[in-house]
Amino acid sequence: MIRVGFKRRKNAQQIYHWINSIQGIAMHFHILVGTTSGNTEYLAEEVARQLNEEGHTTTLHDQPDITEVATQNAKWIACIATHGAGEYADSIFPFMQTLDEQNTDLSTVQYALIGIGDSSYDTFNQAGHDAQNLFTRLGARKLCEPLMIDMLTEIDPEGVAIAWLDQWSDQRAL
Numbered sequence: 804m805i806r807v808g809f810k811r812r813k814n815a816q817q818i819y820h821w822i823n824s825i826q827g828i829a830m831h832f833h834i835l836v837g838t839t840s841g842n843t844e845y846l847a848e849e850v851a852r853q854l855n856e857e858g859h860t861t862t863l864h865d866q867p868d869i870t871e872v873a874t875q876n877a878k879w880i881a882c883i884a885t886h887g888a889g890e891y892a893d894s895i896f897p898f899m900q901t902l903d904e905q906n907t908d909l910s911t912v913q914y915a916l917i918g919i920g921d922s923s924y925d926t927f928n929q930a931g932h933d934a935q936n937l938f939t940r941l942g943a944r945k946l947c948e949p950l951m952i953d954m955l956t957e958i959d960p961e962g963v964a965i966a967w968l969d970q971w972s973d974q975r976a977l
């Protein structure tokens with residue numbers, strides 16, 4: 804029974820998103836990956852897969868570079884792990900530093916944010932919060948409320964991220 808219900812919901816969703824893509828509501832998302840040990844890259848790939856399935860297109864930036872990530876009229880999904888003592892993960896550290904130092908104009912950027920951290924650290928998800936503050940200071944607008952994942956307790960981070968995407972998709976925020 805559960806499987807049938809799930810399949811029906813999935814089919815209905817696919818039809819809904821197919822209609823969206825025909826109507827031109829399909830969007831392009833730049834997915835920015837902030838990872839050091841790989842968890843966030845895997846999660847970001849799942850996010851991309853889900854968006855593609857919904858009729859959108861995506862570019863995955865596993866090492867975001869300011870010369871390659873669109874900063875004009877762009878939609879970003881930033882998936883950022885915290886490392887060190889509350890710092891950005893390695894793959895995104897230089898990008899965030901460049902945005903900050905160059906005061907890049909993000910006034911036409913809309914973003915959604917997934918922070919990945921571990922609540923056993925005092926600086927739980929600090930990089931996610933810092934990213935949100937930086938994006939806001941540079942003029943970017945958030946598409947939806949951020950998702951902060953706690954890897955200490957979450958056994959299915961990808962599932963949580965997909966449910967979060969679905970929730971905001973259903974509300975037409977994404």
Ligand SMILES: Cc1cc2nc3c(=O)[nH]c(=O)nc-3n(C[C@H](O)[C@H](O)[C@H](O)COP(=O)(O)O)c2cc1C
Pocket residue numbers: 837838839840841842843844884885886887888889890892919920921922924925926927928929954
């Ligand atoms: C050396 C080290 C430092 C970390 N520091 C923090 C931290 O300050 N705050 C936090 O919320 N999580 C912290 N974490 C937890 C990571 O965010 C978590 O392990 C995450 O899954 C790593 O993602 P990644 O594999 O994509 O790099 C730390 C992990 C390690 C290994």
